Amino acid sequence: MKPSLVPSSDEVSVVMPVKDGLWSVEQSLPLLLNQDAPWETEIIVIDSGSSDGTREFVLGLAEADARITMIGIEPGEFHHARTRNLGATIASGRFVVFLNGDAIPQGERWLAELVGPIASGDSGPAASYGRQVVRADADVLSLCRMAYNYGPTPRLKDAGSALSARELYAFSTVACAVDTARVSRPLFDERFPVAEDVGLSKRIIDGGGRIAYVPGAVTSHHHQYGYIEILRRYFDYSVIYERAAIFRVGTRVGGDGRRYLRTAAGILRHRPFGDTVRFALFFAASGIGVQLGRWYRRLPRWVCRALTLYDTCAIGESDGLSR
Numbered sequence: 001m002k003p004s005l006v007p008s009s010d011e012v013s014v015v016m017p018v019k020d021g022l023w024s025v026e027q028s029l030p031l032l033l034n035q036d037a038p039w040e041t042e043i044i045v046i047d048s049g050s051s052d053g054t055r056e057f058v059l060g061l062a063e064a065d066a067r068i069t070m071i072g073i074e075p076g077e078f079h080h081a082r083t084r085n086l087g088a089t090i091a092s093g094r095f096v097v098f099l100n101g102d103a104i105p106q107g108e109r110w111l112a113e114l115v116g117p118i119a120s121g122d123s124g125p126a127a128s129y130g131r132q133v134v135r136a137d138a139d140v141l142s143l144c145r146m147a148y149n150y151g152p153t154p155r156l157k158d159a160g161s162a163l164s165a166r167e168l169y170a171f172s173t174v175a176c177a178v179d180t181a182r183v184s185r186p187l188f189d190e191r192f193p194v195a196e197d198v199g200l201s202k203r204i205i206d207g208g209g210r211i212a213y214v215p216g217a218v219t220s221h222h223h224q225y226g227y228i229e230i231l232r233r234y235f236d237y238s239v240i241y242e243r244a245a246i247f248r249v250g251t252r253v254g255g256d257g258r259r260y261l262r263t264a265a266g267i268l269r270h271r272p273f274g275d276t277v278r279f280a281l282f283f284a285a286s287g288i289g290v291q292l293g294r295w296y297r298r299l300p301r302w303v304c305r306a307l308t309l310y311d312t313c314a315i316g317e318s319d320g321l322s323r
Contacts, residue, residue, distance in 0.1 A: 010094050011040040012115055012177075015087030018047055018101025019075065022054045028104045029061055029068070035111040039095070039119070043068045044087050049075035054101075081188035081196035084173060088180065088187050095119060096180055096187070098173045103132070103221035105175070114217035118179040125156060126183050126209040127200070129176040130217030140275040141230075141282045142222040144264040155213040159205050165246045166256045171201035171211060175219040182209065193310040195240040202244060227281055231289040232309045238293020239312040247294065257287065 014032060018025060025045075032043055045058045047070065055072065062068040071090065073083065088096050095115050099105070110130075117128045131150045134142050149170065161168055173196065178187055183204060188196040201211055225233065241247050261283070268276045289307075296304055296313055304313040 010119065011042070011092065012037070012095045012097055012111065013087075013091030013093035014041060014043045014097045014099055014111075015084060015091060016043065016045045016099050016101050017078070017083050017087070018045060018050065018054055019078070020050045020052045020054060021101035022050070022052045022057055024102045024104055025054055025057060028099065028101075029058070031105050031108070032099075032111070033061075033065060033067065034108060036108045037112040037115070039093075039111075039115070041067060041111065042092060044071060044090055045069070045101075046071045046073060046083055046087055048073050048078040048083070079190070080173075080194055081190045081192050081199070084196065085186040085188050085190065088178075088185050091180075094179065094181055095177055097177045098175070099219070100174045100221060103174050103219045106133075106218040106220060110217050110219070113214055114175065115177045117212040117214060118177055124179075124210075125212040126204050127171070127176060127178045128212040128214050128217075129172050129197075130219055131213075131215040132172065132174060132219050132221045134222040135220050138222050139224050140267070140271055140278060142224055144260075144267055144279055144282075146222055147267060148260050148263040150215070152215050154215055156210055157205065157213070158210040159208065164256050165241070168205065169198050169201045169246055170213075171197045173197040173200075174221050175217065192240060193312060195237050198237075198240065198246070199244065202246060227285040229309075230282060231285040231292075232307055234286045234289030235293040235296075235307045236310045236312045238290045239296050239308070242294050242296065243312075257283075 029043065032041070035041065045068065047055050047058065055070070058068065058070050062070050069090070071086070077083070084098055087098070095118060097111065097114065105111070114128055114130050117125050131152075132146055133150070134146050157163065157168055176197070178200070180187070187200055189199040189203070192199045204211055264279055264283075268279060292299065292307060301313075
């Protein structure tokens, strides 16, 4: 398949980055191949060194169905922004859908729900993202986090929306769709080693575009992290937000925290007391990570290196991101 820099049609290209995701790909690929949607669809799987049979499973499906293309990269080549840009460059469709390899669409109308808003006409949103729900094995921390981030109410966001910075730029490449007729490729800023999705949403909204949150497009997905990893992940996201001047937009961060606590309280009142303790530790770890990320300029370099998972403190010094 030749790279396409200009969308050739109103078709849909689904880009799936995956590594060792056989358990989920065995479910998601058959669902994608049998969607009730009005567009021709291709599926591009980018495998970064799977050793659990994922690669062989996808290649077997590709032999039987020409809609599937497998791209292999080395594990060390994977990069949240760069790998997704690779898939978008290869994609032949106008509407590029990103679906994580460990995320499973729910239902045969998933693609139609997700892509529908951006395919509704030239005045529609430039991108959309769907609702994520936890799997049955989720812990209470994942349950509270996902309930807060992905509620049941649809939303259309633009620069005039009365939202906090977190709410305004909230977006997720776990399950999203982008109209490449309105968002030029490369889609993602490769200076972002993480939070590439927030970088894209900021680019769209600050450029006068709109983004739709589509709760009808439901995807099963979650990760369970320890408290130290939560602190480090929130530190990295906070550094990116600070460098990209996102914290300077909208209302203060404290309002997000209060809304988060209200969401969690509604869940925790029906759970054992131990879950409340675990949530309190998680909330403290995430809050500390956010504040340390906001103060990263004041921290010694060795402290930043100890906190970061993605070396976020090293970016932005000579590449145009604010310090």
